[in-house]
Amino acid sequence: MAGTGELGEYLARRPKRADAQRNYDALVAAAREAFAEAGVNASLEEIARRAGVGIGTLYRNFPSRRELFEAVYVDEVQALSRSAADMAHLPPWDALVAWLNRFVAYAATKRALAEELAHDSEVFRRCRAEIYAAGQPMMRRAQEAGVVRPDATFDDVLRLISGIVAFQFPEPGQRDRVLAIALDGLRYPPTLA
Amino acid sequence: MAGTGELGEYLARRPKRADAQRNYDALVAAAREAFAEAGVNASLEEIARRAGVGIGTLYRNFPSRRELFEAVYVDEVQALSRSAADMAHLPPWDALVAWLNRFVAYAATKRALAEELAHDSEVFRRCRAEIYAAGQPMMRRAQEAGVVRPDATFDDVLRLISGIVAFQFPEPGQRDRVLAIALDGLRYPPTLA
DNA sequence: AACTTAGCGGAGGGGTGCCTCCGGTTGCAA
DNA sequence: TTGCAACCGGAGGCACCCCTCCGCTAAGTT
Numbered sequence: 001m002a003g004t005g006e007l008g009e010y011l012a013r014r015p016k017r018a019d020a021q022r023n024y025d026a027l028v029a030a031a032r033e034a035f036a037e038a039g040v041n042a043s044l045e046e047i048a049r050r051a052g053v054g055i056g057t058l059y060r061n062f063p064s065r066r067e068l069f070e071a072v073y074v075d076e077v078q079a080l081s082r083s084a085a086d087m088a089h090l091p092p093w094d095a096l097v098a099w100l101n102r103f104v105a106y107a108a109t110k111r112a113l114a115e116e117l118a119h120d121s122e123v124f125r126r127c128r129a130e131i132y133a134a135g136q137p138m139m140r141r142a143q144e145a146g147v148v149r150p151d152a153t154f155d156d157v158l159r160l161i162s163g164i165v166a167f168q169f170p171e172p173g174q175r176d177r178v179l180a181i182a183l184d185g186l187r188y189p190p191t192l193a
Numbered sequence: 194m195a196g197t198g199e200l201g202e203y204l205a206r207r208p209k210r211a212d213a214q215r216n217y218d219a220l221v222a223a224a225r226e227a228f229a230e231a232g233v234n235a236s237l238e239e240i241a242r243r244a245g246v247g248i249g250t251l252y253r254n255f256p257s258r259r260e261l262f263e264a265v266y267v268d269e270v271q272a273l274s275r276s277a278a279d280m281a282h283l284p285p286w287d288a289l290v291a292w293l294n295r296f297v298a299y300a301a302t303k304r305a306l307a308e309e310l311a312h313d314s315e316v317f318r319r320c321r322a323e324i325y326a327a328g329q330p331m332m333r334r335a336q337e338a339g340v341v342r343p344d345a346t347f348d349d350v351l352r353l354i355s356g357i358v359a360f361q362f363p364e365p366g367q368r369d370r371v372l373a374i375a376l377d378g379l380r381y382p383p384t385l386a
Numbered sequence: 387a388a389c390t391t392a393g394c395g396g397a398g399g400g401g402t403g404c405c406t407c408c409g410g411t412t413g414c415a416a
Numbered sequence: 417t418t419g420c421a422a423c424c425g426g427a428g429g430c431a432c433c434c435c436t437c438c439g440c441t442a443a444g445t446t
Contacts, residue, residue: 017413020423041234043403054425059405115361152374160371163356168308178349178356181342185378210443213393236433247395252435 013071015061024061026051032072036109040069040116066116070123073113077127080106084134092142097183099138100161104179107162131158148186157186206264208254217254219244225265229302233262233309259309263316266306270320273299277327285335290376292331293354297372300355324351341379350379 015024030051034042044065048058062068083102087095117124135154142148160182169175184190208217223244227235237258241251255261276295280288310317328347335341353375362368377383 015423017422019413023424044405045403048425055405056407056425057423060423063405065404149374149377152370156367156371156374159360159362159367160357160374163358163360163371164353165356166359167352167356169352174349174352177345178353181345181349181353181378182375183378184342184383185374185376190377190383208393210392212443216394237435238433241395248435249395249437250393253393256435258434 013061023051023053023057026053027058027061027068028071031068035069035072035113040112044068066121069113069117070121073110073117073127074123076106076110077130081130081134084138087138092138092145093147093187096138096142096148099135100157100183103135103158103161104165107165111162111166146189152186160186206254216244216246216250219246220251220254220261221264224261228262228265228306233305237261259314262306262310263314266303266310266320267316269299269303270323274323274327277331280331285331285338286340286380289331289335289341292328293350293376296328296351296354297358300358304355304359339382345379353379 015021027047030047031042034047034050038046044058045055047068048055051058058068062071080102084099087098089095090098114124114127117127132154135158139148139154139157143150161179164178164182165175167175169178208214220240223240224235227240227243231239237251238248240261241248244251251261255264273295277292280291282288283291307317307320310320325347328351332341332347332350336343354372357371357375358368360368362371
């Protein structure tokens with residue numbers, strides 16, 4: 001688990017007794033599903049039901065909705081962060097694109113969650129730093145190699161991708177086509193398709 | 194009002210008596226604000242309160258939440274549709290970009306609404322057709338002039354733009370920068386920034 | 387001015403979600 | 417095995433929202 005920054009300490013909240021741990025994990029898993037399906041307004045009682053525990057158990061582990069958000073969000077970010085290492089052996093442009101594709105999977109389901117946490121949350125700031133630490137070097141590397149336009153920031157790119165992916169595309173190929181347009185805009189020097 | 198297609202007939206629901214018309218209009222205006230602020234789940238009772246009418250009046254005019262959505266949505270689309278004519282005198286690329294900028298203003302506030310209506314709604318289909326009728330000729334014109342990549346569809350472009358704009362950008366300049374990246378990806382043949 | 391009827395508005399029943407509280411249960415250390 | 421502290425779960429109070437129903441009001445007509 002080394003290399004995921006100091007985010008891990010936020011998992012120290014995980015309880016100690018075996019049954020309590022089972023419930024904690026079941027709640028986070030249920031919450032992940034529920035938030036993906038119904039958005040951030042998913043009913044907490046529904047989540048408890050889905051996890052097979054009482055509503056009281058949910059509130060004991062996560063006194064507020066926000067803390068449940070955070071628990072779901074943190075390990076998603078950690079997985080994304082770790083994946084950056086897998087792309088290290090690729091050429092600069094390919095590495096960036098590969099990681100951005102991994103980012104797509106993250107952003108597609110976690111955008112609403114991130115938006116909710118964005119307002120003054122220590123956890124969110126740390127997650128943001130974690131993502132930057134993973135992706136920004138790849139971006140810089142690609143820019144220094146002259147294959148990404150120099151006037152774009154890493155933040156620009158994340159927003160570009162996140163926005164596009166937020167949509168539900170009816171036809172599966174279309175999302176990739178739209179992403180390709182966006183990536184062509186990022187590429188430098190411009191190339192003929 | 195010519196040129197806005199057959200969408201106008203949906204406004205025939207507007208009631209006849211003077212007081213009823215005032216209330217109808219106040220409700221639509223209140224709903225527009227409320228949806229912009231609180232999203233599609235804004236409370237109907239809050240909307241009625243804001244419009245200064247009873248909840249009963251709201252339900253008489255709009256038996257379901259969806260019909261209120263539609264009323265708000267339709268004239269927004271009509272305004273967007275009409276604006277296409279204003280760009281006719283510009284060169285192909287500039288015209289398209291100008292209209293897409295107008296589209297940005299529309300998409301920023303109406304995306305959630307559109308998503309809600311997207312599922313089997315006759316009104317939504319007509320609005321969609323209206324938008325296509327307004328924008329697709331500009332897109333085709335630009336492609337025929339060789340200034341827009343030929344493999345992109347009009348739908349691709351709308352999704353590209355809508356997605357990006359869905360975000361709240363903290364710094365105002367960033368949105369334009371991100372849009373510029375996307376538009377560069379659309380442009381053809383690619384040009385050096 | 388008087389009438390008629392479209393239109394008004396809000397009380398109220400039903401439903402759902404949030405969160406607290408506490409009697410019962412069970413993992414685990416000794 | 418036993419004891420107890422940690423943990424469980426759901427009943428219940430509160431708040432909010434949805435939607436219906438019906439007695440009242442006033443706009444438009446004659």
